[in-house]
Amino acid sequence: MNENYDVVVVGGGAAGLNGALMLVRSRRSVLVLDSGTPRNAPAAGVHGLLGHDGIPPAELYAKGRAEVRSYGGEIEDAEVVGAERAGDGFVVRLRDGRTVRARRLLVTTGLVDDLPDIPGVREQWGSGVIHCPYCHGWEVRDRPIGVLAIGPMATHQALLFSQLSDDVILFGHTNPPSPEQAAQLAKRRVRVVSGEVTEVVVEGGAIVGVRAGGTVVPREVVAIGAPMRARVGFLESLGLKTVPHASGMGEHVPVDPMGRTEVPGVWAAGNVADLAAQVGSAASAGAMAGAQINADLIMTSL
Structure with missing residues (x-):
């Protein structure tokens, strides 16, 4: 793991990996940090995903990781515990004490289901x-x-x-x-x-x-239909907070159609922003965010 990247992607699910794929194919230096706790881990298969219906989640993510790495992207099994702004970028802190710098952040940490305390x-x-x-x-x-x-x-x-x-x-x-x-x-x-x-x-x-x-x-x-909550508490130091979703389904991170959050330099995609997103739409949102981050980095270099 290097010390500086164009983009650090926090979360290695469908949205994060597809966002990373778009970025590395644009010759961006990218690090994906994944805690290894995907929401769909208990599921036997992913459904409704054209060409991959029924694929086990772990197999889908393994293929995605391999694709990102084939273009030079880096993936680290690590948990992010915080981030601070540093100049025109960010310093990301990991659970093991390491830090890494990024010019932009893509948050794709998904959500958690607040299950009722009912036996069974x-x-x-x-x-x-x-x-x-x-x-x-x-x-x-x-x-x-x-x-x-x-x-x-x-x-x-x-x-x-x-x-x-x-x-x-x-x-x-x-x-x-x-x-x-x-x-x-x-x-x-x-x-x-x-x-x-x-x-x-x-x-x-x-x-x-x-x-x-x-x-x-x-x-x-x-x-x-348990209430759902975006996993972004560790980024509150940046001002990234959740708000109640209009449907009443839980709390999410608001983004614009391109995945940009209210925090400059931070994008979000997948279930963290869209509580109802399935794997296909989460991946699509990640791809859109990745493309927009690449364009943003180009425009700021002019």
């Missing part, structure tokens, strides 16, 4: 407990699905899953549907069960039901 949820997260009908819906089609209403998008989520299974139940939990929403659910034959959910019942490593209001309702799959 974390244990089954990414397998029996899922969140996205487009990422996992085909794999759970025709099975008994329970949707936990823990966020503002629960009814919408249940309606989407009703396209994949005729046996969908919305558990009202602490966020029961409004009368209008209940009418929508009834039209799609989605049953509503009242009562607070206290457990996702797991037996033999698989979900067998949901305990709500003291009663266990048989289910094989549970969907939740």
Whole structure:
């Protein structure tokens, strides 16, 4: 690892690697720093990505790393703990005490799901407990699905899953549907069960039901729309902060259409900026940000 780079990319997922690829192909010196904790690590495969449907996340990222390195890009398994402005660039601090300088930063650290403290949820997260009908819906089609209403998008989520299974139940939990929403659910034959959910019942490593209001309702799959939060706390020293997303889904980093944040010299792409972005759109946003950073460096040299 050198001491100075044109661009340091913080986060080595689809957005970060595709941004790095655009930059190294423009002959920029690039360092990708990745903590090795991708959000989709528990998933068996990436879906909805043309030409790569079903590819394991680790395999996709390994291919991306190889492509970036083939053009001279550097990738380091390291955790960033902070950054400070230094002249017209930045000093990035790593957990192990090392520092590195960058003229520009691309933040692609993704997000974390604030899962509810309900027994069985974390244990089954990414397998029996899922969140996205487009990422996992085909794999759970025709099975008994329970949707936990823990966020503002629960009814919408249940309606989407009703396209994949005729046996969908919305558990009202602490966020029961409004009368209008209940009418929508009834039209799609989605049953509503009242009562607070206290457990996702797991037996033999698989979900067998949901305990709500003291009663266990048989289910094989549970969907939740947990609040999501962009992982950028370590960059607050630069003034990079999250704000509530208009959808109510969580907190993100606002960016312009080119990925530029409110902090000069800092771009962001992927789920850190777009909570609903899937792998393909995250990669596309990373590519756009990488291209814009390259153009910005050219313009500042004139």
